[in-house]
Amino acid sequence: MDSIPEPRGKFVKVKCPDCGNDQITFDRASTQVTCLVCGATLVKPQGGKAILKGEHKTVE
Numbered sequence: 506m507d508s509i510p511e512p513r514g515k516f517v518k519v520k521c522p523d524c525g526n527d528q529i530t531f532d533r534a535s536t537q538v539t540c541l542v543c544g545a546t547l548v549k550p551q552g553g554k555a556i557l558k559g560e561h562k563t564v565e
């Protein structure tokens with residue numbers, strides 16, 4: 506059986522600064538993540554790690 510590679514990076518819950526929607530995303534997203542409710546940018550990829558907008562915390 507193939508082993509499953511360890512995931513790199515963590516999932517984080519980001520609170521949209523515009524509408525307050527909580528959204529789960531990846532802290533090393535390679536693409537921009539937008540709020541599903543209002544369309545605001547929540548995560549912006551930059552140089553291998555992502556810039557997280559608004560409040561965020563790691564999801565255990």
Ligand SMILES: [Zn+2]
Pocket residue numbers: 521522523524525526540541542543544545
């Ligand atoms: Zn929003």
